Amino acid sequence: MAKKHKAILKVNSVNFSTGYLKSLMLAVGLILLFTIPFYFILGINTEKNRYINHIPNVVKSNPGKPAGTPVTFSNQKATPSAIPVNSYNKGTPAPQTYSGYCVNVPVLVYHHIQPEATARQLGQTSLTVDNGMFARQMAYLANSGYNAIWASDLVNALRNHTPLPPKSVVITMDDGYADNEIYALPVLEQYHLKANLMLASGLVDSNPDMLTWSEVEQMKNSGLYYFTNHTWSHWPVSEGPQSKINFEIDTAQSEIEQHTGQTVNIFTYPYGEFNNNAIQTLISRGYIGGFSTIPGTYQCESFIMTLHRTRIGNAPLSEYGL
Numbered sequence: 001m002a003k004k005h006k007a008i009l010k011v012n013s014v015n016f017s018t019g020y021l022k023s024l025m026l027a028v029g030l031i032l033l034f035t036i037p038f039y040f041i042l043g044i045n046t047e048k049n050r051y052i053n054h055i056p057n058v059v060k061s062n063p064g065k066p067a068g069t070p071v072t073f074s075n076q077k078a079t080p081s082a083i084p085v086n087s088y089n090k091g092t093p094a095p096q097t098y099s100g101y102c103v104n105v106p107v108l109v110y111h112h113i114q115p116e117a118t119a120r121q122l123g124q125t126s127l128t129v130d131n132g133m134f135a136r137q138m139a140y141l142a143n144s145g146y147n148a149i150w151a152s153d154l155v156n157a158l159r160n161h162t163p164l165p166p167k168s169v170v171i172t173m174d175d176g177y178a179d180n181e182i183y184a185l186p187v188l189e190q191y192h193l194k195a196n197l198m199l200a201s202g203l204v205d206s207n208p209d210m211l212t213w214s215e216v217e218q219m220k221n222s223g224l225y226y227f228t229n230h231t232w233s234h235w236p237v238s239e240g241p242q243s244k245i246n247f248e249i250d251t252a253q254s255e256i257e258q259h260t261g262q263t264v265n266i267f268t269y270p271y272g273e274f275n276n277n278a279i280q281t282l283i284s285r286g287y288i289g290g291f292s293t294i295p296g297t298y299q300c301e302s303f304i305m306t307l308h309r310t311r312i313g314n315a316p317l318s319e320y321g322l
Contacts, residue, residue, distance in 0.1 A: 096294065100301030101161045105154055106322060107170040107291065107299070107309040110134070114179040116314070122209075130314055131183040137317045141169060142191040146322070150226035151196045151266050155289030158301045169322070171195040172291065172309065174230065174268065176203050181215045188224050197225050198268035198291070201255040202232040213259050220260045227256050228266045228291070236273040237281070245281055253285075266290065269306075279305045297321065 111127040112119060119128035129137075141148065147165035151172070157164050171188075173180045176199045188195055197219065203210045211219075219225045231237060231248040232255070253264045265287050269278070272293030282290060282305065289304050296308035310320055 096306065097302045098298060098300050101158055102298055102300040103154075103157060103164060103168075104297055105149075105164065105168045105170060105299050106297040106320070107154070107172060107307060108317075108320075109293070109309045109311040110171070110173045110180075110184075111175060112177050112179055113173070113184045114182075128314075129312060131179075131187075133314050134184060135187045137312070138187050138191050138193055140317050141193060141322070144322070148193040148195065150194055151228055151289070151291065152226060154299060154307070155266055155304060158299060158304050159288060161301075172198055172228075172268070174198045175200055175234065176211045176216070176230075178209060178211050178215065181211060181219055185219060185222060185224070189222065192224075194224050194226070196228060198228045198230040199252070199256055200230040200232065200234040200270065201252040203234065204255075216259055220262065227260055227262055227264060228268045229253050229256065229264050229287075230268045231270055234270045236271050237269065237278040238273045238275040242277075242281070245278065249282065249285060267305075269293070274306060 110129055112124050113129050113131050113134045114124075115132075116125070116128065116130040119125045119130075144167070146167045146169045148171055149164065149168050151170055153164065154168070154170055156162070171193065173184065173195060176197065180197065184195070187193075197216075199211075199216070204216060205212050216227075220227070229249060229252045232251040233248060235244070235248040237245050237248060249267070256262070256264050267282050267287050267290040269290060269292055274290070274292060279290070287305070290306055291309055292306040293311070294306065294308045295310055297310065299307050312320060
């Protein structure tokens with residue numbers, strides 16, 4: 001009888017342990033199920049807010065109107081808002097299919113180029129490459145036989161199925177910061193490297209942190225810069241009423257063309273946000289190419305409106321696969 005009791009106790013103990021482990025695993029699974037999406041969303045918003053906080057305060061004003069109030073943009077003052085109004089990556093993105101004519105061309109992304117000490121003082125470290133590091137990166141490209149090309153060269157090669165120079169690379173600078181002219185232009189001139197300014201035209205002349213139109217014209221006259229449309233107020237074109245999207249694209253195009261004399265038919269998506277409506281709006285306006293923030297160096301005709309780019313930081317370019 002004692003042996004029987006012992007056997008029953010042993011079985012019950014095993015069943016209890018197994019049931020306890022199953023309950024514990026279920027509880028842990030439920031916790032992970034509900035917390036991982038929360039932290040993922042929080043991470044996206046934190047990253048985006050980190051970017052937004054480095055846009056000068058002068059461009060953050062957006063005088064509100066009651067919901068449902070019609071908005072006209074033709075007489076809007078040049079105090080653009082850089083803050084997306086709704087969700088991150090809103091809308092249905094176009095599929096990224098690697099097909100048609102493709103080339104392996106890195107597209108490098110820069111924002112601020114300035115001394116690291118200045119970036120710390122201004123709270124701009126997350127968007128800054130130290131000017132000394134930038135000079136070393138450009139020297140590396142020049143000494144390693146890279147050919148810096150314009151965004152239009154890449155887009156036209158994909159459209160026309162034509163070859164590009166060996167070891168082609170596209171250098172891009174987003175938004176239109178004054179330090180791009182102060183620190184980057186002399187380095188580009190030293191190494192005879194072309195670059196591309198993804199310009200949000202409404203930010204120009206907005207405050208000392210941003211380029212002036214005179215500086216934009218000087219950069220154009222250097223013969224080293226090509227300009228793409230980055231909207232008027234750094235607006236995410238996947239959001240807002242169609243009239244706002246149209247205004248942002250059309251106003252920036254008109255202003256950039258007026259001050260540079262260059263045809264503007266290539267677009268760079270603020271915050272990397274796009275959807276099918278944004279792409280079709282651009283195509284209907286004669287745009288032939290666009291740049292996203294999707295990482296990668298292979299560029300294909302099949303996603304010519306959302307070409308890939310590599311964000312560069314304070315490290316040698318060899319660490320980015322170049």
